[in-house]
Amino acid sequence: MEISPGLNPALIGAIDEIEIDKIIFKIITILHSSRSIAESASGESDYRECLKERFAISELILGLTSLAIIMRNKIENMDAYENNIVGNISKDLMLNKYEPMKFKDACDKIIHSKRLNVDMKCILNKNCWYLNPEIHCYGEHRKLAWTAILNIEKYCENIYKLTL
Numbered sequence: 001m002e003i004s005p006g007l008n009p010a011l012i013g014a015i016d017e018i019e020i021d022k023i024i025f026k027i028i029t030i031l032h033s034s035r036s037i038a039e040s041a042s043g044e045s046d047y048r049e050c051l052k053e054r055f056a057i058s059e060l061i062l063g064l065t066s067l068a069i070i071m072r073n074k075i076e077n078m079d080a081y082e083n084n085i086v087g088n089i090s091k092d093l094m095l096n097k098y099e100p101m102k103f104k105d106a107c108d109k110i111i112h113s114k115r116l117n118v119d120m121k122c123i124l125n126k127n128c129w130y131l132n133p134e135i136h137c138y139g140e141h142r143k144l145a146w147t148a149i150l151n152i153e154k155y156c157e158n159i160y161k162l163t164l
Helices: 019-042 047-074 103-112 151-163
Strands: 085-090 101-104 116-124 127-140 144-151
Touching: 019 047, 019 127, 019 151, 047 103, 047 127, 047 151, 085 103, 085 116, 085 151, 101 103, 103 116, 103 127, 103 151, 116 151, 127 151, 144 151
Parallel strands: none
Antiparallel strands: 085 101, 085 144, 116 127, 127 144
16 A cells, blocks of 8 residues: 555554444443343333344444454554453463453453353343343463453443543
């Protein structure tokens, strides 16, 4: 690709911070509305519960994955958020030993996950569920199975602060 003189190469393909904030807002809205929907629904056949069932998890994972890709590229040469803890990671599931997970590692784990599971809780008397603000990422690195537990709220807060 040829770059015009005077054009900042860092701006090529840049994502507008407003778009990032919209993704964060969507994730937070999905998280917080899922409990309200579960509590106010008349049961699992309630239209609100059905819509949540169809879209909440897929939209949440799409948003988190999009943010991970965008932010991983943006923070490549930044140290500002290197030490912010947003979850826990076990680099070898066989050892079942967890350590704090840094923001940059969280981006990597979301991107390289073979499986993502959203933590959910159920309201038993209605058989309705709501999203807990954690996501479990599973993958493999050098033939070792790993797992990461990401606090979605902390992750989004770090991104929001980075885009200010």
